[in-house]
Amino acid sequence: MTCVYNFTLPGLEGGSIDLGTYRGKPILLVNTASLCGFTPQYEGLQALWTQFNKAGLVIVGIPSDDFGHQEPGSAHEIATFCQRNYGVTFPMAARCHVKGGEAIPLFKWLDSQLGILARPRWNFFKYLTNRQGMPATWFSSLTPPTAWRVRHAVEQVLQAD
Numbered sequence: 747m748t749c750v751y752n753f754t755l756p757g758l759e760g761g762s763i764d765l766g767t768y769r770g771k772p773i774l775l776v777n778t779a780s781l782c783g784f785t786p787q788y789e790g791l792q793a794l795w796t797q798f799n800k801a802g803l804v805i806v807g808i809p810s811d812d813f814g815h816q817e818p819g820s821a822h823e824i825a826t827f828c829q830r831n832y833g834v835t836f837p838m839a840a841r842c843h844v845k846g847g848e849a850i851p852l853f854k855w856l857d858s859q860l861g862i863l864a865r866p867r868w869n870f871f872k873y874l875t876n877r878q879g880m881p882a883t884w885f886s887s888l889t890p891p892t893a894w895r896v897r898h899a900v901e902q903v904l905q906a907d
Contacts, residue, residue: 749879790891
């Protein structure tokens with residue numbers, strides 16, 4: 747059975763992010779962009795990472811230039827921007843396509859699991875998986891990572907077996 751742990755992403759600063767290394771941990775996947783009105787959500791993502799990482803939550807940022815050409819920079823520029831402006835320490839993938847025919851396999855799988863309503867329609871869509879590596883829920887760009895709904899969902903998957 748396919749689950750989130752079967753996917754590997756190219757790393758922003760080289761190498762790769764093998765999601766299988768996080769087996770048994772919930773993962774919050776977020777398609778990100780540096781020049782978006784939702785970009786300040788990096789701050790909330792970092793706060794979630796700081797608060798829940800020791801409890802097992804993994805956050806992976808996946809930069810994408812698919813919406814409004816809002817992630818045009820090089821890998822180095824993206825990494826520098828995230829670290830300098832938001833102190834991002836959670837794993838970041840290299841820039842990837844997250845929609846349409848060019849979408850990376852991870853996002854094609856999320857689409858097959860969650861359906862048309864969960865397809866990213868802009869930057870900062872969030873996908874939370876459970877400890878079995880299956881999608882638990884998703885949030886649109888309009889729901890900040892600091893929202894009660896997000897925090898509650900994270901707490902629920904962390905408490906579940």
